[in-house]
Amino acid sequence: MSDLSSRRKFLTGAAAAVAALPAGGLLAAPQATAPTQRPAAQPRKLPAAGQFPVKAISSKNGLAATKRAYELLMQGKDTLDACVEGVTIVENDPNDMTVGYGGLPNEEGVVELDAAVMHGPTHQAGSVAALRNIKNPAQVARLVMRQTDHVLLVGEGALRFARAHGFQEENLLTEKARKIWLYWKQSLSEKDDWIPPPDLELDPEIRKYFGRPTGTIHLAGINAAGDISCVTSTSGLAFKIPGRVGDSPIVGAGLYVDNTVGSCGSTGRGEANLQNLSSFAGVEMMRQGMSPEEAGMEVLRRVAKTTPKRLLDDKGRPNYSLKFYLLSKDGRHAGVSMWGPAEFSVTDKSGSRIEKCVFLHEGEPAD
Numbered sequence: 553m554s555d556l557s558s559r560r561k562f563l564t565g566a567a568a569a570v571a572a573l574p575a576g577g578l579l580a581a582p583q584a585t586a587p588t589q590r591p592a593a594q595p596r597k598l599p600a601a602g603q604f605p606v607k608a609i610s611s612k613n614g615l616a617a618t619k620r621a622y623e624l625l626m627q628g629k630d631t632l633d634a635c636v637e638g639v640t641i642v643e644n645d646p647n648d649m650t651v652g653y654g655g656l657p658n659e660e661g662v663v664e665l666d667a668a669v670m671h672g673p674t675h676q677a678g679s680v681a682a683l684r685n686i687k688n689p690a691q692v693a694r695l696v697m698r699q700t701d702h703v704l705l706v707g708e709g710a711l712r713f714a715r716a717h718g719f720q721e722e723n724l725l726t727e728k729a730r731k732i733w734l735y736w737k738q739s740l741s742e743k744d745d746w747i748p749p750p751d752l753e754l755d756p757e758i759r760k761y762f763g764r765p766t767g768t769i770h771l772a773g774i775n776a777a778g779d780i781s782c783v784t785s786t787s788g789l790a791f792k793i794p795g796r797v798g799d800s801p802i803v804g805a806g807l808y809v810d811n812t813v814g815s816c817g818s819t820g821r822g823e824a825n826l827q828n829l830s831s832f833a834g835v836e837m838m839r840q841g842m843s844p845e846e847a848g849m850e851v852l853r854r855v856a857k858t859t860p861k862r863l864l865d866d867k868g869r870p871n872y873s874l875k876f877y878l879l880s881k882d883g884r885h886a887g888v889s890m891w892g893p894a895e896f897s898v899t900d901k902s903g904s905r906i907e908k909c910v911f912l913h914e915g916e917p918a919d
């Protein structure tokens with residue numbers, strides 16, 4: 553029996569087993585109950601004007617970014633500008649191989665970046681997708697929002713727009729990213745003409761990235777006036793088909809903010825968010841009265857339920873990672889993850905720190 557057919561057979565049984573599980577799975581946070589079991593939401597009292605708790609939250613790779621964004625929020629800078637400036641630090645960092653300069657390339661070895669910004673006070677958004685040669689796509693996305701009548705520019709058009717605004721083109725593929733890509737390509741198949749180097753000759757740093765590492769930065773900030781903005785920036789799925797666009801630049805999928813409710817953004821399998829408009833869903837659930845944690849967990853369960861069989865493990869659980877970062881208007885926040893333990897970054901008046909995500913399943917995704 554081929555691997556595929558034995559896997560299919562196994563999954564049919566697994567799906568039935570999952571259908572019998574409680575909605576939250578075995579490891580769901582106890583307080584994250586299904587919405588139908590929830591008493592009617594009580595409106596929460598918001599802080600007085602000018603006294604909202606200032607904070608910035610992000611994916612784990614954005615600790616320095618939240619720190620910078622928080623400083624700027626405290627100085628009274630516009631919430632979106634504060635978030636973009638934080639994210640720029642990570643986009644410029646060649647050691648973060650999931651965002652901006654140094655990000656892992658597509659299957660042809662070319663770095664293609666996606667980013668989106670959303671400004672709560674004006675409910676405006678801007679984004680760019682499959683942008684090549686420009687290391688700060690979040691800044692370009694902000695210009696799409698502020699200086700065009702559009703929301704999303706892609707590929708060559710996005711590049712020309714960036715050039716028109718004076719962004720310098722540069723090669724975003726670092727030597728390390730090129731070597732990781734080359735090793736991936738050489739290891740793909742025994743039926744092609746590419747052969748990986750002998751194990752002994754392979755730099756252990758490169759081997760560390762074997763597989764398809766995932767990552768992105770999402771960062772959201774709230775200021776003392778209670779205004780909220782957020783940004784998502786990524787090099788996308790490593791070794792993707794050229795032109796593939798993930799969730800990150802799609803408003804409602806990779807990020808969303810409603811200034812009266814809160815924000816949600818995501819890292820992980822973009823296709824799952826594109827099919828569920830997960831960030832929009834997270835904000836809408838908070839609007840209905842759920843806490844950031846409850847809303848995030850509910851979206852994870854919804855995504856898990858609609859996951860196709862080919863992406864379920866032998867216990868019927870999604871075999872990919874997915875995280876949401878949620879901020880509510882009253883200043884509460886949460887990070888939630890399909891798999892855990894997992895972490896995210898926060899800076900507020902108590903300082904900068906890594907916090908733990910609540911998670912749906914324990915361990916690592918099987919894929």
Ligand code: ASP
Pocket residue numbers: 765766767768786787788789797798799800818819820821822823
């Ligand atoms: N969400 C990103 C995408 O699908 C990738 C990631 O966060 O790992 O492009």
